Every structure is written in structure tokens, then in C-alpha cells.
Amino acid sequence: LMTREFFQLCRDRMRPNGVLASWVQGYSLSSDALRSVVAAARTAFPRVSVWTAAWGDFLIVAGDESFTIDVAGLLEQGRDPEVGQLLLEADSPDVLTLLSRVLLAGSALDRWLGDFPPNSDDSLYLEFEAPKLLYRSTLEELYTSLHRSAGGVEEILSNAPPGLAERLPDARRARELESRARLAFRDSRGTEGIAYLEEAVRLLPGAPDLKRLLARAIEGRSQADARKGDRESARVGFLRAAELDPAFAEPFANLAILYLDAGDLATAIDAAEEARRREPNSPEVLALVADLAIRRGDFETAKGNAERAIAIDDGVAEAWIALGDARHGLGDPEGAGAAWREAAARDPGSPAVAKRLRQEAAAGR
Structure with missing residues (x-):
């Protein structure tokens, strides 16, 4: 050939x-x-x-x-x-x-x-x-x-x-910048790669793949900002990533966590619901929605979302944690313990799971 x-x-x-x-x-x-x-x-x-x-x-x-x-x-x-x-x-x-x-x-x-x-x-x-x-x-x-x-x-x-024909040089330049960005990301030069992509999107705004790539790069940078404690930069970045790619749920899921850490449960729930609207079958998003429902005391709704997440992918430890918490809130300690042990099997090093299992052991179950 x-x-x-x-x-x-x-x-x-x-x-x-x-x-x-x-x-x-x-x-x-x-x-x-x-x-x-x-x-x-x-x-x-x-x-x-x-x-x-x-x-x-x-x-x-x-x-x-x-x-x-x-x-x-x-x-x-x-x-x-x-x-x-x-x-x-x-x-x-x-x-x-x-x-x-x-x-x-x-x-x-x-x-x-x-x-x-x-x-x-x-x-x-x-x-x-x-x-x-x-x-x-x-x-x-x-x-x-x-x-x-x-x-x-x-x-x-x-x-x-x-x-x-007059617009084609800019379109070609956008693809060249895409290549430079991808190579920069490969070499851990994230800031440089994002700058290339910003210009590429400006030159070729109709290209969904360029926007999607830029959204994920900004999302990654915003997660780093959040870990460093720069919540405002993280919030702005998550919103920009979500705007670039209307199907991308992760920015809103991370916004929900950001708002929750700041003590704003209502806004966190709104952000998580937007994440679910974008990716209704994401087990990670469903587990997050379940966790937030537990925090507002809606254990039945939380249980349903956790069970749906597990039906989609039973390997997500957070979904099992949420299911255990929901069962505990509904007065089913044995079911809660069983779910937490499933979570431990999937993420043995999870501090959240270890804490719940210690509480279960202290209660004599």
C-alpha cells in the first residue's frame, strides 16, 4: 500500500x-x-x-x-x-x-x-x-x-x-496555532499553549474543536488555581471554559465544589444542575448532585441519583459514598455500611470512606 x-x-x-x-x-x-x-x-x-x-x-x-x-x-x-x-x-x-x-x-x-x-x-x-x-x-x-x-x-x-478566499489565510494560521498549542501542552507549556489557542479561536471562531481544546486547557488551569486557593481566578476560568464549550459539564461541576467550599449551598446546587443538564449520563456529575441533595436533607432524591450513577458505572466511588449517606439518612444503617464498603473496594485510600467506616465500626455495625 x-x-x-x-x-x-x-x-x-x-x-x-x-x-x-x-x-x-x-x-x-x-x-x-x-x-x-x-x-x-x-x-x-x-x-x-x-x-x-x-x-x-x-x-x-x-x-x-x-x-x-x-x-x-x-x-x-x-x-x-x-x-x-x-x-x-x-x-x-x-x-x-x-x-x-x-x-x-x-x-x-x-x-x-x-x-x-x-x-x-x-x-x-x-x-x-x-x-x-x-x-x-x-x-x-x-x-x-x-x-x-x-x-x-x-x-x-x-x-x-x-x-x-480572503479568509483562508487566517483559517490556515488558526490550524498552525492549534499545532503549536498541542505541542506546547505535550511539553508542559500550558500558558503558552492557551495563548496560541486564544488566537486560533479568534481567527477561526466557527471551529468547535478549537473551542473544545481551549475549554479543557482553561479548565485544567482553573483547577490548579482552585488548589492554590485562588478561587476568583478559578471561578472566572471555569465560567470561560463553560462558555467555550456548551456541552462541557466539568466546569460547572467544579464551580459547584467551589461554591460549596465557600459555604454557598444554593449556588452550588444550581451549578451542579447545569452540569447535569449538559451531561445527564455522567456518573461523576450524578454523584455530585446526590451529595448536594444529601447536604440539603433530600435523601430520597440523593438515593435515586446515586443509584443511577452506579447503574451507569459502578466503579465511581463517590456514587457509592453518596448512596451510603442517602441510605443512612433514610434510616437504613446496614444498607449504608454495605454501600460504603463498596466505595472502599473502589477507592481504598479515600479519607471520606475511611471516616464513614470508622463511624460504622464505632456504632457496632
Whole structure:
């Protein structure tokens, strides 16, 4: 696979106006290794482009001389609810965000390739190079090479609305910043990574994946702020993370804990309910909601939420603790003890579980 002969076989068997899409993994792959594959495709197809899928993976999309990206056609197909949902699931809800994933096409791709020889059946560059790359960190070199040469999608667009081409450089820059951010996070340079992502989101505000990544980075920083006792910075960060990703429950769950620690039970309950609205089947969120219900004396509601959390994932110790507390509040000490012992089996080092089991032992149960 991935040789000149393979791509020629694909071309020979394609219908007129057909399109080839071939996945290529990005891990343990150098820029030259990828060049050998793209050069192989280029020998068989007059029009070749390289797209980024999920970060770290690529797609080679190729076709004959007639291959273009028909923007008007994309917009029309996107009006179909099923197609629109698929694009949303692919984190490409609009044309600009979709096109931001095209790294190389047209003359930019040809310049990047240069005269690099294609991977072929009688010159298996990739097969001999790939094993050596398993022991090297290649992502930074690979993405630096691709982003430095990125461009060319404008040359394969057709029926594009006015102004779209002028917005593509910013979209490409946003993807470059995403790569820089991910590499920074990998090297524990969180502040730098967040700064890159803030700019990426500004340049490409329609990209859900960029907002989601930024939300999780800010969430992590806010948790660190909370542990240091900087509650106001943590609160502001949690709210920003929640705003960036409307489906992300963890910021509101952490806000609930923050408010609870400050003695504001009512606001903590509101925050936990918002977390549950966002992720109704999260066992951790359900366990938190149950714990807060116990604190206001609503043991029956707490018991129901704890049982639901356990039904979803019986490995969450907090859910068993909440179930034990709820049973205790309902006058079922034996059931409470059984639940706490289940919690201990899942988290033997939990001080909260140990405290409850000591109380149970002191009561002679």
C-alpha cells in the first residue's frame, strides 16, 4: 500500500470524476516519509491535496483534472439535515472550518514535494524508514514542515462565494496555532499553549474543536488555581471554559465544589444542575448532585441519583459514598455500611470512606 503502483491501480479503477480519499497516520511519520507517499499519489493523480483529520492524522484526497471543491455544492448539500449533522460531528459546521483542514493543494503541494522520489514497489522508502521513526519524536518536525508550506486550496475551489478566499489565510494560521498549542501542552507549556489557542479561536471562531481544546486547557488551569486557593481566578476560568464549550459539564461541576467550599449551598446546587443538564449520563456529575441533595436533607432524591450513577458505572466511588449517606439518612444503617464498603473496594485510600467506616465500626455495625 501507499506506493506509486497502488495509487495507479486506484486511478485505473476509478470512474470519471471519481475521488480517492486515503488515510495516513501522522504518528511516527517524518515530513520526508509523508512526502514519499504524497509523491506516489501525485504520479497517478493530477490533483492531490493533503488534509488534516483529527490532529495527528491526515487524508490524501486526489482526483483527475476535473477535481475541484465545489463550494456552492457543499453549501447546498450542507442544508440536508443528515449531511449537516455529519459535518457537525466532524467539527466542520461551516465551509471555512472545513477548508481550514486542507493543508496542501495545488502549487503549494508541488513546492512542498519538490523532486522527492515516490514510494514505489521497487523503492520502498516508507517501509524501511517507518521502523526507524518509531523511536523518534516526529510530530513537531512534521507539522512545522506542513504549516510552513501550507496553502493552495484556493487553486482548487470552484463556485466560491465572494470573500471566502480572503479568509483562508487566517483559517490556515488558526490550524498552525492549534499545532503549536498541542505541542506546547505535550511539553508542559500550558500558558503558552492557551495563548496560541486564544488566537486560533479568534481567527477561526466557527471551529468547535478549537473551542473544545481551549475549554479543557482553561479548565485544567482553573483547577490548579482552585488548589492554590485562588478561587476568583478559578471561578472566572471555569465560567470561560463553560462558555467555550456548551456541552462541557466539568466546569460547572467544579464551580459547584467551589461554591460549596465557600459555604454557598444554593449556588452550588444550581451549578451542579447545569452540569447535569449538559451531561445527564455522567456518573461523576450524578454523584455530585446526590451529595448536594444529601447536604440539603433530600435523601430520597440523593438515593435515586446515586443509584443511577452506579447503574451507569459502578466503579465511581463517590456514587457509592453518596448512596451510603442517602441510605443512612433514610434510616437504613446496614444498607449504608454495605454501600460504603463498596466505595472502599473502589477507592481504598479515600479519607471520606475511611471516616464513614470508622463511624460504622464505632456504632457496632
